[in-house]
Amino acid sequence: MQPTRSLTRPAPRAAVYQMAYFPPDQYEQAWAQGLLNATSYRDHGDYRRETEQTMQALADRSASPIHILPMDVADLLAYAQRTGKDPAARPTRLAYTGWLHETGHTGVLWPPERNSPCWCGSATKYKKCCGNPVFLAVEPPDPASLILRIDLDGVTPAVWRRVAIPSNTTLDVVHRMIQDAMGWYDEHMYVFETDEHTIIDPRSDSGEVPADGERLVSIATDVGAAFTYVYDFGDEWRHTVTVEEIRPGGPGNMFTVLDGGGACPPEDVGGAGWYQHLLAALTDPTSPDHDDAVERLGDDFDPGRWHGAPAGQE
Numbered sequence: 001m002q003p004t005r006s007l008t009r010p011a012p013r014a015a016v017y018q019m020a021y022f023p024p025d026q027y028e029q030a031w032a033q034g035l036l037n038a039t040s041y042r043d044h045g046d047y048r049r050e051t052e053q054t055m056q057a058l059a060d061r062s063a064s065p066i067h068i069l070p071m072d073v074a075d076l077l078a079y080a081q082r083t084g085k086d087p088a089a090r091p092t093r094l095a096y097t098g099w100l101h102e103t104g105h106t107g108v109l110w111p112p113e114r115n116s117p118c119w120c121g122s123a124t125k126y127k128k129c130c131g132n133p134v135f136l137a138v139e140p141p142d143p144a145s146l147i148l149r150i151d152l153d154g155v156t157p158a159v160w161r162r163v164a165i166p167s168n169t170t171l172d173v174v175h176r177m178i179q180d181a182m183g184w185y186d187e188h189m190y191v192f193e194t195d196e197h198t199i200i201d202p203r204s205d206s207g208e209v210p211a212d213g214e215r216l217v218s219i220a221t222d223v224g225a226a227f228t229y230v231y232d233f234g235d236e237w238r239h240t241v242t243v244e245e246i247r248p249g250g251p252g253n254m255f256t257v258l259d260g261g262g263a264c265p266p267e268d269v270g271g272a273g274w275y276q277h278l279l280a281a282l283t284d285p286t287s288p289d290h291d292d293a294v295e296r297l298g299d300d301f302d303p304g305r306w307h308g309a310p311a312g313q314e
């Protein structure tokens with residue numbers, strides 16, 4: 001379904017993507033200054049690979065040019081102080097990158113020619129450095145597993161899930177994981193919102209940041225951090241997603257539904273307010289909407305029952 005109205009401020013179609021990047025010496029300084037945490041790769045090679053993979057994914061779906069903007073830690077710290085932002089927060093790095101671009105820093109165009117020096121600054125040919133298929137084939141486990149609690153806003157009884165998601169998962173994949181955990185059918189568009197950022201379904205032409213170009217760690221930065229996931233711009237199901245815990249990654253780091261409660265509402269039922277009304281009408285044969293509620297929900301519908309409970313939990 002196309003959005004019936006804009007959820008966000010209008011923005012022009014992105015003419016160019018800007019990718020923030022810490023060169024090796026700056027990466028070490030970023031660690032030393034506490035700008036990186038358990039959700040970041042410790043190894044610069046793993047970090048470069050992640051950056052290259054993100055740009056390849058962007059290039060697969062968009063013809064817009066991609067510019068790599070090398071970050072300077074001292075300059076980033078000065079920017080954070082000037083703007084009153086947390087220098088360790090990933091959103092600050094995104095905002096800093098935007099500021100660099102606005103102030104005329106065009107960075108390095110990606111991808112370089114195969115035989116040209118690599119974008120990463122190594123002085124090695126691109127095809128033998130970050131563009132090397134052997135380098136790209138290595139898949140280190142994500143550095144962290146994020147334990148997230150998802151609450152569907154505005155419904156009673158509560159509909160919630162607790163999930164574990166690898167920290168580097170791109171947000172288009174996180175969308176599918178949330179769909180799966182909640183019980184939605186992935187029939188509509190979606191958007192992720194934070195106080196500062198709007199990251200939207202790549203099928204949208206709103207010009208906002210596409211979900212396949214951002215990773216979960218960009219918006220789920222620290223324990224206690226929260227973002228909103230909106231599904232279906234018609235019914236506008238809002239989910240509050242909170243980071244409960246950051247666990248170390250490792251071989252078992254994969255998407256897992258850990259716990260939950262409450263039934264997922266049916267698709268296209270009219271949003272939280274009308275769903276609540278139908279639940280009341282379902283148990284009230286005198287309600288003028290009783291028949292409609294039975295038709296939409298089913299007469300044995302139990303809103304408190306979670307159908308997706310892992311084996312042995314129900």
Ligand SMILES: [Zn+2]
Pocket residue numbers: 048118119120121122126129130131
């Ligand atoms: Zn390289």
